[in-house]
Amino acid sequence: MRPIGPASCxxxxxxxxxxxxxxxxxxxxxxxxxxxxRRKRVGSQTAP
Structure with missing residues (x-):
């Protein structure tokens, strides 16, 4: 099973x-x- 989303930290x-x-x-x-x-990803990924 792979994690949903990018396989990174x-x-x-x-x-x-x-x-x-x-x-x-x-x-x-x-x-x-x-x-x-959502809070964590705001900086690295696209903000909502």
Missing amino acids: AGVGEWSAWLPVAPRGTPRAAREVRARH
């Missing part, structure tokens, strides 16, 4: 943050994770 960070959230699947947790990633 960002990919590893995504998996580490998603691992505890995946089994639960709570919408609130997913929203928080998305917000976290």
